[in-house]
Amino acid sequence: MKRTDVLVVGAGLGGLSASMFLAIEGADVLTVERHPGTSLHPRASGQTPRTMELYRFAGIDDEVLGVSERASRGLRVTVASSLRGQVFHRVVEDLGEIDLSTATTAPWGMAGQDVVEPILLERARKAGADVRFSTELVSFEQDADGVTAVLSDGETVRASYLVAADGGRSRIREALGIAATGVGAIGHSVGVVFDADLGDHLQADVTDLYYLQNAEFTGALVNTDIPGRYVFAVDLHPERGETLADFPEERLTGLIRAGTDLPGLEPRIRWTGAWEMAARIAERFSAGRVFLVGDAAKVTPPTGGMGGNTAVGDGHDIAWKLAAVLRGDAGPALLDSYEAERKPIAEMVVATSLHNARERMLPGLDLSGTPEPVDPLALTLGFRYRSGAALADDEDRLENPLEPSGRPGFRAPHLPTAAGSTGDFLGRGWVVFAAGGWRDAVEAVRAETGIALEHRERGTDFDDPGDVFGLGADGASLVRPDGIVAWRGSSEDRAGTLWDVLARVLGR
Template identity: 60%
Template sequence: MVDVLVVGAGYGGLSATMFLAQHGVDVLTVDRHASTSIHPRAAGQSWRTMELFRFAGIDEEVLDASPRARGGLRITVAASLGGQVFHRLYDDVGAVDVSAATAMPHGMAGQDLVEPIMLRRAEKFGATVRFNTELVSFTQDEDGVTAVLRSSGEETTVRARYLIAADGGRSRIRSALGIETDGPGSLSHCLGVLFEANLGDRVRTDVTDLFYLQNPHFTAGFCSTDTPDHYGFAPDYHPSKGESPEDFTPERLVEMIRIATDEPDLEPVLHWTAPWEIAARLARRFRSGRVFLVGDAAKVTPPTGGMGGNTAIGDGHDLAWKLAAVLRGEASDALLDTYEAERRPYARMVIDTSLHNMKQRMHPDLDVTGLTPAEEPMALCLGFRYRSTAVLAEDDDPARTENPFEPTGRPGFRAPNVALGTGQSTVDVLGLGWALFSDGTWAPAASAVSAETGLRIDHHVTPPGTFGLTPGGASLVRPDGMVAWRSPATPNPPAALSTALTQLLGR
């Protein structure tokens, strides 16, 4: 018997595993593959993801894993690496001063580097992760989930209180639950290629160089990787025109790379190729009883914007702290319903913004009619808003985001990045329990309610005027760094804090 069974050890599954184990939850994770990803794919960590990694204590390791991690990001829409430039979307993201919004930098490591770091941390926290193990079947009842696993031809049965489906965009668990998806579905097909070549000054070595190529002969993505002289190339192919991956022989790929790099005599070494579908799908439900969808099982988004992997990590973290609270008896089952209430609207924003980006960068004929408006990257990463019973809202403002450079401290938004006067900022003191911020007047209330409820409630003194607080007021921040509740000065802080937590946790 385990508390949680996670199926899939990609970004979403490993995120859930790592944070569950950090909270002391007994978690078993299985994956049918032999190891974590061996290909860079989903490269880049948003500021929000780096905050979550800070909570887990792996932020520095992730940054150090990539030679380009502390550099910037350049995104160019062009005919070729040295040809006509149609748009320069970003010249150097790393040069942008984000200190008013977050204390964390943007990361650039590839998935092949980040997943092993997450795995090691999860195992250090006490998680069990088994590769070469697949889910054969599962059933659920009022008390838990019974799963049949297969490894090396042998089947075993595992009983878990909850099951997390992190088994990818074609999730068998989602299908077994009968959960349908919305969205345009398949948008395009491309061939992922990793190759080695000396490109000289065709690309910048001090930043991550990403190109969207609109060439008369093809459309394709092109990017640098963490390994010197190794690059990713992703040309589109069109099944509707009778094209298939088999049409892209090594000779044809070499010729396309020569056109893309403006190097007619280049002799690239092809290391890996695989077909890849670009799609946009959103599951209609993220929960079915004791089963939860995370990552690509919950949503699939185009890569234009780099938010797929980052959103998966955010899914895993959001679900982990809520499951941990319920398993510890701190919250009722109602808290688990807030996972879908909060993460599904966010996934919709990510998908729609990525589709708008896709139209701008790669496919100008893409129909974006009916989509919600695109969000600015910083607002999408750091200014998003949650609405659920795990937030005690102060207003009915319909805005989905706010400017993270001018944070309001309102419930539903991230806690503002504030220097606490101890050499730390807010991100350094968040991530495990609840945090109460005030001018000091609420410190006794935090201690009293923590002793009464068994909840971890850490009190921190904030400079005057931060968190949007008036003198004598307080701000309660959840374990995920989101503001859950604010209070003005009150004659009975312990009673006010206890009442708020009772509502937030459905106690």
């Protein structure tokens, strides 16, 4: 029987992110994926600055930017009848025009899932993760001490925890009896990856995404990181009896020609597949020692590009928390914060994506009872975690990330330093940003607990003339390994207070 700390099932963006960050944190990880390799489809393209911050923690941010020539050149989103037809409106002209310098030093990325997953895989394996393809989870059982799983190659695995990253139709979620609720299916599509010379019909140097409301079909078309390769999607109507078989190459070629306004185009079709556009959220994100990440936890329409980014966020969040428990830094209670923090993010992502879908593709979509959309920038960088691991002292759920407050639950402010930004101090453990006088307390608590805890002093390590961190004359801010402020305050008994706070947020 093979023994491991964590068994990860699924090697998409969520599963590979969890595997990578767990391995970097020193956990023993086994990851299994039923497909023979990483994704061949660009599908979840684009990285928010928050995702790029997480990739920076892993040291792969430059590599992710490097695989997409479009990474720093902008994004254009257009709703039109065809590439040269009537333009109904432009959704986004250029995200690069937004000055994020007060919120983060991380850029937007535009790389596709097909080129990002190999980077995650290589980094995970380099850190020590065992990742196996063409291998399925056959069955699993959990008890008070761990999870026993049987794999398709006949091996039995005993793991302390299981991370379910097995997609929107998660068999693990179903086996746990966790329902997924929400609007449900809102459409079906046939996806196509094709090669062709579109000339100047699309802007080659940016991510140029078209939502097509054509007289013949509703669909989408976008360029990819591979020159001359494009992704096309057209609506599928199973309620009329349509299946993928009703879209032979000849029909798809005609639809692509109509969407591109190139009647003589001869596209070379590389891949086709049918998929469901839906909105569902798992009622629970965990059960015992099993945790759901990515599409296993929530399925969201692709309108807005937030599904893949949310999966990466899920993977990082559960990884650092599991690693802390496995090392003995934290008690099992820390794991309760996973659902408390990530489920509200999923709810906002799904609601916002649904509103985007109605605006861009499905004007008749009934969203009665669906919460209002959230500003994408606030959702990306101005979100707040509220749990036992982030001691928030007011009720705000979002803030303007261009005006960071440094309050617990929000991302720590990014302020200039001699070498770069305070963001450069994050991602390697816990950090205490202090106004002064906390160094001895930090060193004492670090020695007593063995927790990776750094001290950064205002005026020496960073400047904060406007007191964005909210330290006052003698306060401190405790920042988690994910860059989220866990607590801030002041105390005469600094070592005692810091130890008490750490014990609370870590569930010790």
